[in-house]
Amino acid sequence: MISIKNVSKWYGSFQVLAECSTEVAKGEVVVVCGPSGSGKSTLIKCVNALEPFQKGEVVVDGISVGDPKTDLPKLRSRVGMVFQHFELFPHMTVTQNLTLGQIKVLGRTEQEARDKGLKLLDRVGLLAHKDKYPGQLSGGQQQRVAIARALSMDPIAMLFDEPTSALDPEMINEVLDVMVQLAREGMTMMVVTHEMGFARKVAHRVIFMDAGRIVEDDSKEQFFGTPRSERAQLFLSKILHH
């Protein structure tokens, strides 16, 4: 479904990604973790070309992301993305947030888009807030709306870029619950997160990054059993023992 081959990226002379390669199969849930500045967010943004890369290849459902001939808007519309800071559109109501892409990109009618949007809003438990503006919702609620918005486009895969990092602790679980449910329904997911509980529960594989490199790419059991690199062991010991 998603294939990343030898991707390298530089900001000027600073290399942010170095020869990154991995695969995400259909229905697979892959968690990407690592210390900050290790390039995880940059890597996940390369998948839908929000970040350009200079070397290597990313292929999503058979389509090369880096190819200048690729219809990027069309490709992006098929890959849902959830951001650290939610990025709902603050000047639109929750319902408008949910219908904009469906109407403008997928060409659905206003009624179709609304029905679909409200169904998903109900699914994340926020139907009562359909006419509110994002600024009137809590962080956890905004992130659930953002997930519903991404799902409204009927994506073939979902990318999550630190979806719970900006949330107050008591709101993290309501977002993770939605993600766990999604994973159990067989959605293909690539998730940048430090939530190891989530990784243990639903991930198939865990990727560990450091200094722009993929240091570990293991099955979940392997990763939590015996991570091979010292760097990964140190990272795990730091975030797991509290």
Add this chain to the structure above:
Amino acid sequence: MGFDFDVIERSLPYLFRDGMTFTVTLTLLAMTGGIIFGTLLAMMRLSALKPVSLLAGGYVNLMRSIPLVLVIFWFFFLVPYIGAWLLRESQPVKVGAWLSAVITFTMFEAAYYCEIMRAGIQSIPRGQVWSGYALGLNYWQTMAQIVLPQAFRNMLPVLLTQTIILFQDTSLVYVISATDFLGAAAKIANRDYRLVEMYSFVAVVYFIISYALSLLVKRLQDRIAIIQ
């Protein structure tokens, strides 16, 4: 020599029906045109394509570096010849003070509106653009649906303040003998030799309108803010 303030009352219909209508219409047209053109210039200035951003940057800096009065002058006298050259006619094309003023003010103010809109666009977090792109919107859709509406709302008070300046600046059209509010008053003042009365009255009217508008902008500021 005494003052004669009756001259004001006698000339009110002329001052407002002819003069103020010209001033207000010119302000509104130049504001609308200037904001549209200025927004396009702002998008060009922020473009990743170097020639595009240089072209817009050069235009804006040129306009902001020469006095408005000169632009009005040059435009009024030059455009008939440029028009003739473009249309391959032997005689200068008649443009007239009105059309010339509308075009000049639109183009001049666009440079200032551009800088306001540029700041507005840059104030929108990059994540908003990413979020639009991630949904599959293209550049124009992302601009039209997400970035510009927010930038415009954030910048509305500054845009309106610039418009108040534009409203005052339109009085400079007297150099091409157009009958705006000031022009109308000047004509009466010279005809009846009542300069002090007429120019005082004009100043008071400009002050009242501009000050009232600025109070309005202040009140608007609190009401339109986007809940963040």
